[in-house]
Amino acid sequence: MEQAQLMFAATGALIFVFGLVAGLRDDSLLGRIIAINISGVGLFLLLVALAYRGLCQAADPIPHALVLTGIVVAVAASGLAIAIGRKLDELRNSSHRREGDSS
Template sequence: MGSSPLLYAVTGALIFGIGLLASLRDEALLARIIAINISGVGVFLMLVSFAYRGFELAPDPIPHALVLTGIVVAVAASGLALALEKRLAELPKSKTHKEDSP
């Protein structure tokens, strides 16, 4: 096993860590959505690097299929999260309903 799969795995772990740190640090919902997508990219990169089985063998197709499915699910979940974020931004900013109290 060469050093390039290890390099890709370490890079994926770093990207995942950066995304996780940003999602925990930022308070803005849009920034958190983007950070979670970045951490997903790190996981996808690690899965693809784990599929490597050597120079003379073909890579394992199962992790590649999982990554392709994960990309589709991530795009759909991101669209849903952005739609929910837009809907939340349109709501009034009051925290209590004082007009309903006697």
């Protein structure tokens, strides 16, 4: 039981760190959003693994409530990031077009 806890916690730590680094190194905005989401899931996995108390015992509900909050906030933040990205593309395209007109 302790072993399972450790295994999932270590997996979570790995996914968190590599998601974070991949997100920092990514070129595209959408790629970054995916990477940050992956990194977030890694962190959630870490918390839930720490809440785990074995097969025959209920897990600690406080980290579960925290992670539930995190999942919902993550989707809202991703949605906002995608909307901002769409607006940026739109502005960039229109400024390109204007440059093309003037030249």
